[in-house]
Amino acid sequence: MENKRNNPYRKDFPLLDCDPVIYLDNAATAQRPGCVIEAEKTFYEQHNANPMRGFYRLSVSATEKYESARKTVQELIHAESPEEIIFTRNTTESLNLTAYSYGLQYLKAGDEILVSVMEHHSNLLPWQMVARQTNARLKFLECLPDGRITEEQLQEGFSDRTRLVAIAHISNVFGRVNPIKRIVSMARERGAAVVLDAAQSVPHIPVDVKELGVDFLAFSGHKLLGPMGIGVLYGRRELLEKMPPFLTGGEMIQSVTRTGAVFAELPYKFEAGTVNAAGAAGLEAAIHYMKKVGYEEIHRRETELTSQALSGLKKIPHVHVIGSDLPEEHAGILTFTIDGVHPHDISAILDGDGIAVRAGHHCAQPLMQHLGISSSARASFSFYNTENEVSAFLKSVEGIRRKMGYGDEPIL
Numbered sequence: 001m002e003n004k005r006n007n008p009y010r011k012d013f014p015l016l017d018c019d020p021v022i023y024l025d026n027a028a029t030a031q032r033p034g035c036v037i038e039a040e041k042t043f044y045e046q047h048n049a050n051p052m053r054g055f056y057r058l059s060v061s062a063t064e065k066y067e068s069a070r071k072t073v074q075e076l077i078h079a080e081s082p083e084e085i086i087f088t089r090n091t092t093e094s095l096n097l098t099a100y101s102y103g104l105q106y107l108k109a110g111d112e113i114l115v116s117v118m119e120h121h122s123n124l125l126p127w128q129m130v131a132r133q134t135n136a137r138l139k140f141l142e143c144l145p146d147g148r149i150t151e152e153q154l155q156e157g158f159s160d161r162t163r164l165v166a167i168a169h170i171s172n173v174f175g176r177v178n179p180i181k182r183i184v185s186m187a188r189e190r191g192a193a194v195v196l197d198a199a200q201s202v203p204h205i206p207v208d209v210k211e212l213g214v215d216f217l218a219f220s221g222h223k224l225l226g227p228m229g230i231g232v233l234y235g236r237r238e239l240l241e242k243m244p245p246f247l248t249g250g251e252m253i254q255s256v257t258r259t260g261a262v263f264a265e266l267p268y269k270f271e272a273g274t275v276n277a278a279g280a281a282g283l284e285a286a287i288h289y290m291k292k293v294g295y296e297e298i299h300r301r302e303t304e305l306t307s308q309a310l311s312g313l314k315k316i317p318h319v320h321v322i323g324s325d326l327p328e329e330h331a332g333i334l335t336f337t338i339d340g341v342h343p344h345d346i347s348a349i350l351d352g353d354g355i356a357v358r359a360g361h362h363c364a365q366p367l368m369q370h371l372g373i374s375s376s377a378r379a380s381f382s383f384y385n386t387e388n389e390v391s392a393f394l395k396s397v398e399g400i401r402r403k404m405g406y407g408d409e410p411i412l
């Protein structure tokens with residue numbers, strides 16, 4: 001059985017190496033390998049100056065680090081050019097940028113915005129705002145209780161008025177990959193734009209924006225082993241070029257007069273103010289590290305751990321796992337409920353055993369309502385977790401109802 005010692009990646013993660021925590025909240029944020037922490041430190045120790053501002057050596061070096069990170073992101077998601085990569089703070093900011101700069105500009109009364117019922121609030125509230133301000137109609141794409149979106153549901157969701165689809169590549173509750181290619185093809189038939197929330201996919205599966213055919217794609221560095229405070233928006237050049245800036249101020253202009261301004265070229269038009277260059281350097285290190293591990297290895301390890309956890313949870317009475325029966329359809333995410341136990345109690349009891357899992361609505365309240373629950377617990381695994389950790393998790397879950405005072409009899 002694999003333990004801390006013989007997982008080859010464990011030693012790369014300083015926190016995991018010195019803290020006994022069994023960290024199973026990787027879908028919320030990943031742990032950072034030492035090379036990412038070092039890359040941020042190196043930026044401040046060796047390259048620190050305000051990028052894009054100075055003509056002196058240090059500022060040029062800071063700019064080069066920042067632009068090198070942009071190129072690395074471009075290659076990771078197979079974008080056509082680095083100008084299509086905008087650095088933001090996180091997925092939430094990337095989606096808001098799209099909603100404010102594209103949504104408000106190009107949607108109008110009577111148009112339909114299609115969002116799925118499983119969206120994270122980050123990919124719902126910006127579209128609620130756009131619908132309110134433009135009088136476009138916000139429509140929901142439904143899903144089955146196990147997270148599948150059927151062809152019928154797609155046919156019901158789309159109409160001749162669909163002008164924008166905003167959908168998660170992988171939901172942070174189900175962990176299942178959504179049928180994006182089919183959605184893109186239905187959107188194309190209607191001339192609708194597709195905004196993909198890739199916060200939970202880029203850390204787990206190879207993503208190719210050209211192959212998927214999406215118009216916008218958003219993800220966060222911190223779920224991808226990278227630093228907090230750095231995120232990415234990919235946008236198709238043709239669309240980005242015609243969109244107005246989201247934020248205005250320094251760094252995003254060519255020239256300014258008392259009454260107006262000429263905006264900078266892509267991608268700078270969308271990067272107002274001093275950028276997070278150290279974060280970008282950290283993200284670049286994270287991507288290099290992830291590529292060295294490889295998506296195949298990540299998928300293999302995560303599926304093995306998920307398989308062990310899923311079959312273990314299924315054997316525990318009163319535990320209900322949300323989503324697919326197949327471990328490979330979970331992207332390392334297992335969301336579950338226990339009869340008669342509030343998810344906050346699940347998390348608190350697991351924490352008592354040194355295990356960190358998430359509890360709550362996972363920023364997906366409409367989905368919780370759709371599933372007829374108010375909240376749930378979520379364990380999410382990464383390639384640096386071990387079989388021993390999953391066994392400890394299962395043992396702890398097994399004891400939860402007893403600790404809550406339930407006997408062995410089924411509750412009504």
Ligand code: PMP
Pocket residue numbers: 027028090091092093120122123168170171172197199200220363
């Ligand atoms: N979308 C999904 C699917 C997510 O899982 C998350 C993070 N929980 C977000 C968006 C928001 O990411 P961030 O908080 O980094 O902006």
